[in-house]
Amino acid sequence: MRHLSVLLFTMTLTISGIAQGSVRRIQGESASVLPPSVTAAAFLQRNASRFGWDVKQLAAVARVPAAKRHIVVFGQNVQGVPVYGHNLKVEMDLQGRVTHVWGEPLKDLAVPAGTPKAPELAVLAAENTLNTLLPLDLDPPLVLLPGRPARLAYLVVAWVGLKKFHVLVDAFTMNVILIDRAWFNAQGRVYGIDPARTPDPIDVELANLTSADSLVGRAGHVWNCVTATDNQGMPDPENMEVEEIATSDATGNFLYDPVLTLDYTDFAAAVNLYYHVDRMDAHFRALGYTPPVDVTVVANVHSETGGTKTPMDNAYYTPLQNGNDGLFVGQGTNVDLAYGGDVVMHEMTHSVVAHSAIDLGVQQADQYGINRMPLGLHEGLADYFPASLNDSPVIGAYSLEMIQPGASRDLSNNDKVCPDDMVGEEHMDGELIGALNWQVRVALGAEFHPRGHGDRR
Known part of the structure; x- marks a missing residue:
C-alpha cells in the first residue's frame, strides 16, 4: 500500500505540471520572519511577470508543515472559478527563504460561455451514478476541468459509507464527466x-479512520x-483552542517528519498519537470492550499567558464536561510526550x-483508614x-527518561512486595500490580490468552 501511495502522489505531481520540467530552483532570496503563506504570496507577486504568470489567478489554499521546510500550496482560478486538480507549491527553508517552486499555472484557460443549469440537478446526477442518496442541502461549487477545451462542471462531494468521491457533472448537459475517488x-x-527503542520512523497504514481529511477514527x-x-499551572482542557490535523499530501496521507525538539506547530506528534491510541483501542475491543463514550485526543498541549507559551511535561486522562473522555499529551520542555507510544x-x-x-x-476509606491501592490498581x-501489547516491560523508556533520567518503570525488574513497599503514590504503588x-x-507465555492478562493477536 505504501508503494501505491507513492505512485498516486507521483501521478498527482505529474498532473500538476512538475513532470513537465516545471521545478524552479530559487536562489538569493532573503530570509523572512513573516508567516510562510505571506512570504510565498509576496514572492509570487514579485516574480509573476518574470515567470509569465497571472498572479491574480493564484491563491494560497493549504500549508504543509515539515521538519526542515515550509510548503505553501496555491490553487489556480480563472474568472473566479477554481481549476480542478491543479496547484503549485512554494517551498521555503526554516529561515523563510524561498528555495523552490513546484509546478506552474495552466495557461490559455477560459470559462465556457453559457448559463449553468441548477446545481440540484448535478446532485441528482451524482446520486443516480453512485446509486445513493445525498444530503438535501448540498450546494456543489463550479470548477473548471482543464482540457481542450476546458469544461465547466459542478463538483459534487459524495460520501458513500466511509468512502469519499468527487463527482464532476457538466454544468450545461448534466452528464457525469468524471468520478474521482477521494x-x-x-x-x-x-x-x-x-x-528510544524503535529510533527509525516507519510508514504504516492508519487503521480505522472514519474521515478522509483529518485524524478522526474509531x-x-x-x-x-x-x-x-x-489554570493553576496547567493548560485548561475546557478552554483550549485546537486545530484539525490536515493531510500532508495530495493522496490523503499523514506523512509528516517527526520533530523531536520543542515545536508548537508539529503535526507528526498527533499522527503518532492516533496510531498508538488506535492500537490500544483495537486490543481492548478484541477483548470484548466497547467504549461507552467518544474520546477526544489532543497533541502538543501547552499553556499560554500574555503571548508566552509554557510547555507541559505531562500526559493525562480526564473525563470532560461534555461527557466524553479526554487524553491530553504535552509538548514538554525537552520532549514531546506524544512520541512515547507506551x-x-x-x-x-x-x-x-x-x-x-x-x-x-x-482512594477509599473504611474503619481502618485510607486505602490508596485503588489508584495503584x-x-x-x-x-x-501497553507493555504487553508492545512486548516490552519498560514504560517510559523515552518520554519519562527525557523528563527525568531513571523515571521509567521496568515491570520485569521489580522485587517490591505489599505492604512493605507501598508509599501511597499511585504510580509507585502501581508498580506492584504491573x-x-x-x-x-x-x-504462562504471551500466547496464553486469558482475559486481562495475555495478548490476543
Missing part, C-alpha cells in the same frame, strides 16, 4: 514504540493544541479502566496493557 488507505509516519478524534489558558497507550488504558472497574479512580493496569501481571505473562 479516499485512500491513509499512511502515517510513526515510531513503532518510541524513539478510537477517537485527534486534535492539535494551538493554545490554552493557564505513555500514550497508558493514558488510553486509564479511559478503559475508568469505564470497566468501579471506584478505582479514587489504576496505574498498574495502565502500565501492564509487575505481578508481567510475571504472570512471563510464566
